[in-house]
Amino acid sequence: MYLVASVCFVLALKGLSSPKYARYGNFIGAFGMLVAVVTAYVHGVVHNGLWILVAVALGVAVGIPAARSVKMTAIPQMVALFNGVGGAAAALVALAEFFAVPDTTVLFRLATVLTVLIGSVSFSGSVVTFLKLQELMTTRPVLLPAGQQLAIAAAASSVALCAVTMAVPNGLLLWLLAVVGLALGVLFVLPVGGADVPIAISLLNAFTGLAVAASGYVLANTLLIVAGTLVGASGTILTRLMAQAMGRSLANILFGAFKATTAVAQGEEQRTVKSGTVEDVAILLGYANNVVVVPGYGLAVAQAQHAVRELVAQLERRGVSVAYGIHPVAGRMPGHMNVLLAEADVPYEQLKELDDVNPGITSVDVAVVVGANDVVNPGARDEPSSPIYGMPIFDVDRAKSVVFMKRSMRPGFAGVDNELLYNPKTTLLFGDAKDSLTKLLAAVKQL
Amino acid sequence: MIDLLTIFVLAVFVGFEVVSKVSTILHTPLMSGANAIHGVILVGAILITGSAESTLELVLGLIAVFLATVNVVGGFVVTDRMLEMFKR
Numbered sequence: 189m190y191l192v193a194s195v196c197f198v199l200a201l202k203g204l205s206s207p208k209y210a211r212y213g214n215f216i217g218a219f220g221m222l223v224a225v226v227t228a229y230v231h232g233v234v235h236n237g238l239w240i241l242v243a244v245a246l247g248v249a250v251g252i253p254a255a256r257s258v259k260m261t262a263i264p265q266m267v268a269l270f271n272g273v274g275g276a277a278a279a280l281v282a283l284a285e286f287f288a289v290p291d292t293t294v295l296f297r298l299a300t301v302l303t304v305l306i307g308s309v310s311f312s313g314s315v316v317t318f319l320k321l322q323e324l325m326t327t328r329p330v331l332l333p334a335g336q337q338l339a340i341a342a343a344a345s346s347v348a349l350c351a352v353t354m355a356v357p358n359g360l361l362l363w364l365l366a367v368v369g370l371a372l373g374v375l376f377v378l379p380v381g382g383a384d385v386p387i388a389i390s391l392l393n394a395f396t397g398l399a400v401a402a403s404g405y406v407l408a409n410t411l412l413i414v415a416g417t418l419v420g421a422s423g424t425i426l427t428r429l430m431a432q433a434m435g436r437s438l439a440n441i442l443f444g445a446f447k448a449t450t451a452v453a454q455g456e457e458q459r460t461v462k463s464g465t466v467e468d469v470a471i472l473l474g475y476a477n478n479v480v481v482v483p484g485y486g487l488a489v490a491q492a493q494h495a496v497r498e499l500v501a502q503l504e505r506r507g508v509s510v511a512y513g514i515h516p517v518a519g520r521m522p523g524h525m526n527v528l529l530a531e532a533d534v535p536y537e538q539l540k541e542l543d544d545v546n547p548g549i550t551s552v553d554v555a556v557v558v559g560a561n562d563v564v565n566p567g568a569r570d571e572p573s574s575p576i577y578g579m580p581i582f583d584v585d586r587a588k589s590v591v592f593m594k595r596s597m598r599p600g601f602a603g604v605d606n607e608l609l610y611n612p613k614t615t616l617l618f619g620d621a622k623d624s625l626t627k628l629l630a631a632v633k634q635l
Numbered sequence: 636m637i638d639l640l641t642i643f644v645l646a647v648f649v650g651f652e653v654v655s656k657v658s659t660i661l662h663t664p665l666m667s668g669a670n671a672i673h674g675v676i677l678v679g680a681i682l683i684t685g686s687a688e689s690t691l692e693l694v695l696g697l698i699a700v701f702l703a704t705v706n707v708v709g710g711f712v713v714t715d716r717m718l719e720m721f722k723r
Binding site: 197198201204205206207210213214217218221224225232233234237240243250251252254256260266271274276277280281285288389390393399401403404408411412413414418420421422423424425429430433516524531 | 647664667674675688698702703705709712719
């Protein structure tokens with residue numbers, strides 16, 4: 189039966205990587221999980237059966253409403269949280285098994301310490317990413333005075349603890365290892381800058397997979413090994429793909445830690461920006477031939493997906509050709525913006541990627557930036573000192589004109605000031621994205 | 636032990652192979668789906684709790700069962716909600 193479940197998981201991942209079969213893939217995965225869990229319950233449970241059912245029921249009672257009620261904009265932090273609890277579960281399983289069978293071979297002990305360590309790192313790391321994404325704490329990189337030394341110390345002591353625990357199996361040491369793992373997870377994620385948090389989630393996801401695989405050795409359960417390894421391997425690849433989409437190396441994201449952030453944001457005086465009225469912008473848009481809309485997280489926060497679609501439809505009725513420029517990391521996760529716009533019934537064909545938009549950008553009359561910031565920041569292209577230098581951007585500063593819809597002059601998620609705001613070609617339209625778009629729609633209709 | 640290692644190595648290759656070419660659109664759902672799949676630790680949690688002898692094991696196991704269940708059901712439901720958006 190475990191074999192059936194394993195095959196289901198492979199098919200699920202396969203399905204999830206093609207748009208057509210993604211949903212089936214998810215169902216197959218859920219089916220495989222059901223088979224596995226029922227099998228485990230029927231064959232593996234000697235006693236405490238009722239307790240287990242109660243715990244499962246509680247888990248369902250918490251998990252489903254949480255997953256159902258979460259807003260689409262808050263999905264990334266939800267995934268981070270689910271990932272974290274999975275890591276914690278793996279660590280607890282290894283701990284419990286250790287207390288059940290403390291006297292085992294060295295290899296089993298190795299698997300045990302690895303599960304406890306990786307599971308703890310994944311749990312605390314995920315909690316920190318959740319706090320960052322939920323903006324319960326600063327989204328900027330947090331650099332502790334001796335953060336690097338502390339992290340190295342925690343890493344070194346965890347390795348030492350692993351070694352000692354393997355030599356002298358001791359419950360107390362294992363608990364200590366879990367605590368060090370928790371600290372390590374926090375230290376590891378704190379310096380990661382806001383825009384890179386999604387990549388950290390993906391990496392932690394792979395970590396949890398590995399922890400589950402290691403717990404499979406502890407329990408000598410092939411299904412756990414297969415499923416955990418699948419997630420570990422695919423998660424690693426996915427993390428690399430995401431890093432590539434951001435144009436940055438993984439090492440740079442994890443250890444480069446946006447060192448120059450504050451240096452760039454500071455040292456600037458009050459500079460003049462050009463802000464326009466709704467009518468100005470309506471005229472600009474209504475008489476353009478070619479418009480590109482670059483939506484960002486701000487659009488999602490303002491729940492303005494529908495408003496932007498209506499505006500685009502109105503412009504198209506006037507014969508304006510409109511495309512959406514979707515940055516791979518627009519929103520808070522790769523592909524997040526596609527999900528949000530699909531929710532608002534924006535047709536696929538209008539969603540263009542970087543490589544489709546940038547070559548023809550000079551012939552674009554108006555680039556409309558709605559609630560995006562970092563993905564159009566020319567600093568990423570021109571200023572090696574910029575913390576987001578190297579991230580591919582939409583070259584909207586090369587379009588004939590730019591309309592920048594913003595709530596305020598606050599910098600974007602990465603906490604970096606945007607040179608584009610001061611560009612003479614740029615017209616700023618302050619206000620809530622939904623509000624501005626609705627007014628724009630009315631103004632365009634009156635032209 | 637060698638058998639388990641063999642399984643591990645083979646699974647690594649399968650994992651790499653399966654997701655080597657994914658469009659950015661699907662990165663988020665794929666991550667979320669993989670996230671649900673590692674909730675399979677629920678199986679481990681159930682097995683360990685089902686054979687628990689001491690109170691400590693039982694408590695640890697039950698917490699693990701609870702957390703793993705949240706991971707599994709939450710993961711699959713969230714993934715499905717995301718994919719629902721893509722359905723035309």
